[in-house]
Amino acid sequence: MNRIQKAFSPVQAETELKEKTVEFLHIQAARKSGAAKRFRVYAAACAALVVLVAGIIFYGVYTTPVSYISIDVNPSVELELNLFDRVIAWNGYNDDGEAIAQGLDLYNMPYTQAVDTLLQDSQMEQCLAKEGAQLVFTVSSDKEEELTAGIESCQGYILHHGTCTSAGTEEVHEAHELGLSMGRYRVYLELQQAGVEITPEECQNLTMRELMDLLEETPSSSNGESAASSSDSTASSSTMSGSSHHGEENGHGNGTGNGDGYQWGKHSSSGHE
Amino acid sequence: MKTEEEATRAVEIYGDMVRRLCVLHLKNRQDTEDVFQTVFLKYLLHDAPFASKEHEKAWLVRVTVNACRDVLRSFFRKSSVSLELAEELSAEEEDREVLRAVLELPPKYKDAVYLHYYEGYSAAEIGKILQKKENTVYTWLARGREILRQRLGGDWE
Numbered sequence: 001m002n003r004i005q006k007a008f009s010p011v012q013a014e015t016e017l018k019e020k021t022v023e024f025l026h027i028q029a030a031r032k033s034g035a036a037k038r039f040r041v042y043a044a045a046c047a048a049l050v051v052l053v054a055g056i057i058f059y060g061v062y063t064t065p066v067s068y069i070s071i072d073v074n075p076s077v078e079l080e081l082n083l084f085d086r087v088i089a090w091n092g093y094n095d096d097g098e099a100i101a102q103g104l105d106l107y108n109m110p111y112t113q114a115v116d117t118l119l120q121d122s123q124m125e126q127c128l129a130k131e132g133a134q135l136v137f138t139v140s141s142d143k144e145e146e147l148t149a150g151i152e153s154c155q156g157y158i159l160h161h162g163t164c165t166s167a168g169t170e171e172v173h174e175a176h177e178l179g180l181s182m183g184r185y186r187v188y189l190e191l192q193q194a195g196v197e198i199t200p201e202e203c204q205n206l207t208m209r210e211l212m213d214l215l216e217e218t219p220s221s222s223n224g225e226s227a228a229s230s231s232d233s234t235a236s237s238s239t240m241s242g243s244s245h246h247g248e249e250n251g252h253g254n255g256t257g258n259g260d261g262y263q264w265g266k267h268s269s270s271g272h273e
Numbered sequence: 274m275k276t277e278e279e280a281t282r283a284v285e286i287y288g289d290m291v292r293r294l295c296v297l298h299l300k301n302r303q304d305t306e307d308v309f310q311t312v313f314l315k316y317l318l319h320d321a322p323f324a325s326k327e328h329e330k331a332w333l334v335r336v337t338v339n340a341c342r343d344v345l346r347s348f349f350r351k352s353s354v355s356l357e358l359a360e361e362l363s364a365e366e367e368d369r370e371v372l373r374a375v376l377e378l379p380p381k382y383k384d385a386v387y388l389h390y391y392e393g394y395s396a397a398e399i400g401k402i403l404q405k406k407e408n409t410v411y412t413w414l415a416r417g418r419e420i421l422r423q424r425l426g427g428d429w430e
Contacts, residue, residue, distance in 0.1 A: 002430055004390035007371035011296050013288035017309060021288075022281050024310045025317050029277045032318070 063088055067141030068172050069111060069151065071118060072183035073127045073134065074207035075100050079114055085147070087114045093181035094204040100124055112150050119156025127207070128160050134208035135162040138182040140172045180204060187211045194218040280317040287330065291337050293391070297376065297383045298341035308340045315340075331402045334392075338384055338403065345380075374424040382417035385410055390430075 001009075065080035065088060075096035080089040087106045092098030100123050106114040118124060119135075127133060137157070139147050144166045151157055151164055167175075167182045175185030178200040188203045191211070196218050203211065291312055295305040315336050323329040375386060384403060388394045396414060400407040418430075 002390055003367075003371050003425075004375065004386065007368040007375070008293050008296075008387070008391050010368070011289070011293045011372075013284075013292035013309070017292070017306060018284050018288050020306065021284055021310050021313050025280045025284075025313055026277060028314055029274075029280070029317060032274060 065089065067111075067139070067143070067147060068182060069115070069147065070136075070138040070140075070167075070175075070182035070184075071115070072136045072138070072181055072208045073124065074205075074209075075124060075127055076181035076184055076204070077101050077118060078181045079106065079111060079118075081111050081141070081147075085111050085150075087111060090114070090118075093179065093184065096123065096127065096205075097181070111147065112154050115151060115154045116156045119154070119160060130207075130209075132209045133160075134212055135160045136183045136208055137162055137164040138167050138186060139164060140167045140169055140182060183208070184211070187215060190215055191218070275317050275319060277317070280313055283316050283329075283333070284313055287333050290330070290392070291333060293387065294334065294337040294384075295341060297387055298338075298345060298380060304344050308337065308344055311340045312337050331398075334388065334402050335404075371425060374421055377424075378417050378420055382413045382420070385413040386417040386421070389414055 062082050062084070064082060066083050067081040067085065069079040069081065070093075071077050071079070074094070076093035077097045077100055078091050078093060079087050080091075082088045087109045090101050090104065090106045092101035100118070100121050103123070104117060104121060106117060109117065115137075119128070128135060135157070137148075137151050139151065141147050148164050148166065151162070156162070157164075165183070165186065167186065171185065172182055175182050178185065178188070180188060180200050180203060184203050187208070188198065188200060191198050191203075191214060194215065196214060198214070206214070288309075291309060292305070295308050299305050299308065312333065316333065319332075323332060375383060378386060385396075385399055388399045388402070389396070394402070396410040397407045399405075400410045403410070
């Protein structure tokens with residue numbers, strides 16, 4: 001043992017110092033583990049809250065209708081689509097429509113698939129098979145062109161020679177207030193403009209064909225600008241028909257009934273004049 | 274974080290060494306107690322495992338020396354050590370003389386001298402612990418040894 005070792009050997013940590021330190025460590029350890037536990041609880045609570053809020057927001061976004069597609073023959077069915085163009089609700093707007101709507105489950109379906117499913121429904125097919133039946137789609141959406149293109153590519157649309165028009169959001173609400181689908185509401189407005197006395201209820205249960213005929217029979221309806229587009233500034237009405245069967249001017253229309261049937265959009269009426 | 278048991282065991286094993294390192298630098302009891310607690314709290318909170326006992330001991334030396342320096346750096350402290358402490362700590366006059374001589378060395382020399390002569394570390398090991406070059410430690414040891422020789426006579430080792 002050298003002299004430094006000998007001199008320093010008596011220098012030792014006093015028992016009291018060691019005991020104090022051990023006690024201090026005990027308190028610190030308890031505090032740390034308590035803090036860690038609290039932190040874990042808070043972190044878990046925060047994470048749960050974030051997930052919950054995100055879930056609520058997503059659910060809100062998912063279940064908010066942003067687009068409407070109204071499908072009118074005699075049965076009137078309207079599809080409500082969310083931001084992701086999936087069906088979140090489908091409502092019948094007359095007795096036939098309700099009967100069909102009740103028998104289908106379209107929830108969460110992409111709208112093109114929903115359209116085809118709807119048009120393949122046996123009741124719907126029966127209605128479409130009737131002579132002169134009119135299949136009218138009315139789209140109300142910010143991405144109207146995209147949806148219209150989607151609808152026009154549907155098998156049912158091509159098969160049954162559908163037509164597609166568009167409507168503004170306000171029109172949708174007005175139509176719903178009267179218990180009508182968008183498509184019917186457009187014709188209802190035109191009939192009113194043309195001076196035909198018809199109630200929304202009557203409108204509900206006539207076929208589109210009958211409504212079109214009624215419109216045609218009214219003298220003022222054959223006059224260029226449609227009532228709907230002139231009376232309602234929110235309506236951006238334009239008939240975009242993918243089928244050839246409605247235009248007499250292209251030479252192979254199957255009867256005047258079909259050809260002039262829906263001269264209630266700006267486009268079609270000006271095209272025929 | 275280590276367990277409380279591990280920290281208590283470290284207090285038992287390394288408490289004396291930490292106390293001696295404190296004596297080298299600190300003047301009063303309160304500072305010693307603060308440093309003592311700080312060092313073992315750091316040990317308790319130290320996450321990484323130690324590779325060996327030597328590693329653990331070296332880690333504690335470094336933490337203690339740094340903790341002492343931190344105390345001395347604080348505004349109201351004086352860096353001188355209490356020489357009365359030598360009287361308190363050692364019974365024999367000869368030992369008190371050696372203690373006094375070591376405590377009066379400049380701080381860097383004290384660490385090197387203590388670690389070399391008491392704990393038996395080589396200059397290279399001291400360099401690693403204190404994060405200094407080996408040659409620097411040699412210089413400190415040589416100068417410290419020279420001062421002690423002058424104070425205590427040629428045969429002090």
